[in-house]
Amino acid sequence: DAGVIQSPRHEVTEMGQEVTLRCKPISGHDYLFWYRQTMMRGLELLIYFNNNVPIDDSGMPEDRFSAKMPNASFSTLKIQPSEPRDSAVYFCASSLSSGLRNTIYFGEGSWLTVV
Amino acid sequence: DAKTTQPTSMDCAEGRAANLPCNHSTISGNEYVYWYRQIHSQGPQYIIHGLKNNETNEMASLIITEDRKSSTLILPHATLRDTAVYYCIVLRSSNTGKLIFGQGTTLQVKP
Numbered sequence: 015d016a017g018v019i020q021s022p023r024h025e026v027t028e029m030g031q032e033v034t035l036r037c038k039p040i041s042g043h044d045y046l047f048w049y050r051q052t053m054m055r056g057l058e059l060l061i062y063f064n065n066n067v068p069i070d071d072s073g074m075p076e077d078r079f080s081a082k083m084p085n086a087s088f089s090t091l092k093i094q095p096s097e098p099r100d101s102a103v104y105f106c107a108s109s110l111s112s113g114l115r116n117t118i119y120f121g122e123g124s125w126l127t128v129v
Numbered sequence: 130d131a132k133t134t135q136p137t138s139m140d141c142a143e144g145r146a147a148n149l150p151c152n153h154s155t156i157s158g159n160e161y162v163y164w165y166r167q168i169h170s171q172g173p174q175y176i177i178h179g180l181k182n183n184e185t186n187e188m189a190s191l192i193i194t195e196d197r198k199s200s201t202l203i204l205p206h207a208t209l210r211d212t213a214v215y216y217c218i219v220l221r222s223s224n225t226g227k228l229i230f231g232q233g234t235t236l237q238v239k240p
Binding site: 018045047049056057059062069070105107109115116117119120121122123 | 161163171172173174175178220222224225226227228229230
């Protein structure tokens, strides 16, 4: 079975540029999560969706970050404009509802470097 | 959510059982114990979770003490591919997605 699919796997961009990260969750999963991982701050939950609706975006660092989920099989995380401090690994993850929503399956991550 | 304490590192011989302990003495009745691991340069991977009873799946077994203040993750036959950082997390089911990875236990499986 296909897992969570993320693209791009690696991106190097210049400060000020727009970055779009993409995610396809596991088919049938109705929760989708975006996380960020850095050495300094560890794993941080940025936002999660349930049935394509954003439920908790309290972890989104600032207005430069936005996330959308136009349908059950696709989500984007956008950073505009990007800054060097946004350099991190961004993980998309998904899970089923009910008691399994914290049984979370992660993608391989998008490694972002902003120079 | 309750705090967890894990040893910083452990070694295990390939083919032997790896027993990874976790203390969560402040756990409350509605909090689950979750185990995830992260292999270098990969995304975190769910392993197993439980509330009160011991649990087993194709990857591992989870033994939770009767007072729920500690637990042990058992990898029955460790392989080199099990070398990773293992995270024990205590979480209420209502705290959706709020996985807090502490320092975890770095398990090194040796040939």
